[in-house]
Amino acid sequence: MQSALPSQHRALVLESRESGFQVKVVTTPRATIGSAIVCVAAAGILPYHREVYSGNRPLAFPTPLVAGFGAIGHVAAVGSDATALMPGQLVYVDCVVRARDDPDCLFLTAHYEGSSDGSKKLMREVWRNGTFAEYAMVPLENCIPLDEARLCSELGYSLNDLVYMAYLLVPHGGLRDITLQPGETIIVCPATGFYGSLGVQVAIVMGARVIAMGRSEEKLAKLKEDITRHSQAANIETGHSFAETRTFKLDDWKTAFDVGTEHNGIGKCVAFTP
Numbered sequence: 001m002q003s004a005l006p007s008q009h010r011a012l013v014l015e016s017r018e019s020g021f022q023v024k025v026v027t028t029p030r031a032t033i034g035s036a037i038v039c040v041a042a043a044g045i046l047p048y049h050r051e052v053y054s055g056n057r058p059l060a061f062p063t064p065l066v067a068g069f070g071a072i073g074h075v076a077a078v079g080s081d082a083t084a085l086m087p088g089q090l091v092y093v094d095c096v097v098r099a100r101d102d103p104d105c106l107f108l109t110a111h112y113e114g115s116s117d118g119s120k121k122l123m124r125e126v127w128r129n130g131t132f133a134e135y136a137m138v139p140l141e142n143c144i145p146l147d148e149a150r151l152c153s154e155l156g157y158s159l160n161d162l163v164y165m166a167y168l169l170v171p172h173g174g175l176r177d178i179t180l181q182p183g184e185t186i187i188v189c190p191a192t193g194f195y196g197s198l199g200v201q202v203a204i205v206m207g208a209r210v211i212a213m214g215r216s217e218e219k220l221a222k223l224k225e226d227i228t229r230h231s232q233a234a235n236i237e238t239g240h241s242f243a244e245t246r247t248f249k250l251d252d253w254k255t256a257f258d259v260g261t262e263h264n265g266i267g268k269c270v271a272f273t274p
Contacts, residue, residue, distance in 0.1 A: 005030070005037060005076055011066045011133030017055040021067065029137040031077040034100075036085060036143050038093055041159040043071035043131040044166040047194050052111050059112040062123065068110035068130015070095040070166025072159050075143065082140055090148040092165060093138050097127050100141075109138075171199035175206060182207025189213035191238075197223055200236065209235040 005028050013024045031037045046069055051057035053067060071093040078085050085091075099105035099118055107114035110130025113123040129136065151157045180186060186203055190196045191212035203210050204227060214220050220238040227234050 005135070009134035011129070013064055013066055014053055015064045017053065017063065021053070026066075026133070028135050031079045031137070033079045033081045034140055035079050035137050036075055036082065036091075036140050037077040038071070038073040038091060038131075038136050038138055038143065039076045040071050040073040040093075040131050040133060040136055042073075042163045044069040044163045046111075049111070060120075061111055061113045062128060065110055066129035066136070067132040068095070068136065070109075070163065070169070071131035071136070072146075072162045073131075073136070076135060079140065085140060085143055085145065089143075090146045090151075090159075091143040092146055092162070093131055093136065094142045094144060094169075095130075095166065097122065097139060097142060167194075167198055168202055171195055171202045175199065175203055180206055180208055183209075185209040185211065187211045187213060190215070192216060192219035192223055200227065204231060204234045204236060210237070212236060212238050214238075 007028060008025050009028045010023055011026045012021050013026065014021050029037060046052070048057055049067070049069075052059050052061075073091060073093060075085055075087050075089045075091055077087060095109040097107055097109060099122055102118060105114070105116050105118035105122065107119040107123045107127075109127070110132070113120045127137075127139065131138075146162065151162065152159070175186075180203060186208050188196060188199050188203060188210055189212075191200050192214040196214070200210050200212050200223060212220055212223060214223075217238075224236055224238060227236050
C-alpha cells in the first residue's frame with residue numbers, strides 16, 4: 001500500500017569515513033514485500049556515533065550509507081504483504097535487524113554489520129541505509145506500533161521524547177534476560193556510564209531495588225538525585241546497606257555482592273559495559 005511519496009528526499013550520507021557526512025538529495029525508496037517506508041520524525045544519536053563514523057571505533061559497516069539508529073516516525077507506505085501496519089501509524093523503528101530465516105544473524109542499523117556472513121550480506125545488499133533521513137525503508141517487523149493518542153495527546157510526550165526508548169531498550173534487554181522481577185534487589189555496575197545509568201532507570205521502573213556502584217561518589221550522588229527527583233518512590237542506594245549509605249569502588253564489586261546478598265537480599269548483579 002503506497003501513499004503519495006515524494007520522488008526525492010534529503011538524507012545524511014556517509015560516502016566514506018575519510019570524507020565525512022554530507023546532506024544529499026536522494027531517491028525515495030518504494031515499499032517492497034516485507035518492508036515499510038517510514039517518514040522519520042526523530043532519530044536517536046549515540047554518544048559514540050562520532051567515533052563510529054570517523055573510524056576511531058572499529059565497528060565494520062559498508063559505505064556509502066545513510067547513517068542512523070532507532071527512530072520514531074509515521075508509516076508512509078507498506079509492502080503488499082502487510083496485514084496490520086497501515087500508513088499514518090506512529091511507530092518506533094528498532095535498530096536491530098535480524099534475518100528472517102536465522103534470528104541469530106543480526107546487525108545494528110547503519111553502524112555495525114554484525115559478525116556473520118549472513119548479517120553482512122543482509123546489511124550490504126538489503127537494509128544498508130539508516131534513519132538519518134526524511135524517509136527510511138525498514139523491515140515490517142522492525143516497526144513497532146505506538147498509541148499516538150495515548151502517548152502524545154494524553155500523556156504529553158513529544159516525538160523527540162519517545163526516541164529515548166531507543167536507549168532504554170538496550171539495558172531492558174539485559175535485565176529481561178536475567179528475569180529481573182519486582183521487589184528483587186539488584187546491583188548495577190558500573191552505574192554512572194551511558195548504559196549503566198539507563199540500566200538503573202529501567203530497573204527502578206521494573207520495580208526492583210537498586211544498589212548502584214561506580215568509581216565516582218559525585219556521579220553516584222548525582223545519579224541518585226536525578227532518579228529520586230523524577231520518581232520519589234524509587235528505591236536506590238549506593239552503599240553497603242540501606243541504613244548507611246557508602247560508595248563501593250568498582251573493583252570491590254565481588255565483596256559488595258557478597259555483603260549485599262547476606263544483608264540486603266540481593267538476587268542479581270548486572271554489569272553494563274559499552
